[in-house]
Amino acid sequence: METPQELLTTRQTTRQVTVGAVKIGGGAPISVQSMTTTKTADVEGTLEQIYELAAAGADIVRCTCNEEAAAEGLAHIIPRSPVPIIADIHFHQEMAFAALEAGVQGLRLNPGNLRKPEEIKQIAAEAKDRGVPIRIGVNAGSLHPDIAAKHGGATPEALVESAEVELRYFHEVDFDDVKISVKASSVPLMIASYRLASERFDYPLHLGVTEAGPPPAGLIKGTAGIATLLAEGIGDTIRYSLTADPVEEARAGRQLLEALGLRERKDLDLIACPSCGRAEVDVIAIAREAQAALEGRGLPIQVAIMGCVVNGPGEAKHADLGIAGGRKKGHLFIQGQIVRVVPEDQMVAALVDEAERLVAEGVEARLAAADKSAEAEAAADRAALLDEKGSDANQASVKIEKIHRRLAE
Secondary structure (H helix, E strand, C coil): CCCHHHHCCCCCCCCEEEECCEEEECCCCCEEEEECCCCCCCHHHHHHHHHHHHHHCCCEEEEECCCHHHHHHHHHHHHHCCCCEEEEECCCHHHHHHHHHHCCCEEEECCCCCCCHHHHHHHHHHHHHHCCCEEEEEEHHHCCHHHHHHHCCCCHHHHHHHHHHHHHHHHHCCCCCEEEEEEECCHHHHHHHHHHHHHHCCCCEEECECCCECCCHHHHHHHHHHHHHHHCCCCCEECCCECCCHHHHHHHHHHHHHHCCCCCCCCCEEEECCCCCCCCCCHHHHHHHHHHHHCCCCCCCEEEEECCCCCHHHHCCCCCEEEEEECCEEEEEECCEEEEEEEHHHHHHHHHHHHHHHHHHCHHHHHHCCCCCHHHHHHHHHHHHHHHHCCCCCCHHHHHHHHHHHHHC
């Protein structure tokens, strides 16, 4: 019997790029993207939203980098983000360089408002040196005026030509680590543009209906465009663009892929922080061990594995259950509240035990059963870790100094 995916048109073969640890194109699973709505300079607020987006199904998150404070924010955010971060760049070449200094895993450039060939080539050359991919993000609403005039406005040919012009600049500096989008707010124009792009390019395509508006109309428009193309085998990564909480974008993207059989449904949803400078445990190993121990138990919950107790419980407070390392201990938390502290070698066993109790008894009962001394012990461990490693364990200040130098050039 054919699988749901086999009933769709076979996916077109594209090149593959890598954004952080996420592969796009080349047969990789279709990924879900969204964009934060916070000020990027608001580090804690932005990280909270990134974790919410990851919890809702986002594989990659884009943040605006429109000013020096935003670039500085990225230097703090990237080491602590559970997913790769792409910097959204408009108009200002220098902000692309600042974002690269901050350590972003990808750039998005709009050919309609970053137009000087030499600046574009300089960005591509530096991205090549750093191994950072770039999305050529064409938008029907901001086409280069010369291209719009040539084609009589925003047409599929105009959008695709805009991407082709940008590609030529990239090729002049031997840069080929590229994704392409040709978005429009008109669903028929968007579909026609991507169909043409899929004929012209073998680069991965990022699908989206731009400025789709608020739900439910925005969801309908986004689904009409994205689903049509995915069913035709076109597209490697997707983003809904809604006038709403971006969590709705991530959730819709994940649900669409599941409905089309392009991503597997799963009961357990496990998220983990990157292993940053403050982590005192092997986050990757513990996440793998926890995944293996929890899968197959029929537990429909979200579980977070965090490297340290300083930021972990707060950043992952939207998870049903989590555990954070630190001081040779595991700090077990439910919806951000510390409920138990266990020895480090018992972290996974304690996590499995609490997960089963949580599903059987409910959140309120398990919070009521919390060890009353756990929060105080966790607070002491946080203070000790801050004393040992300071408030800049990820050395963001070094990146910020480089950002300042680049912007002063």
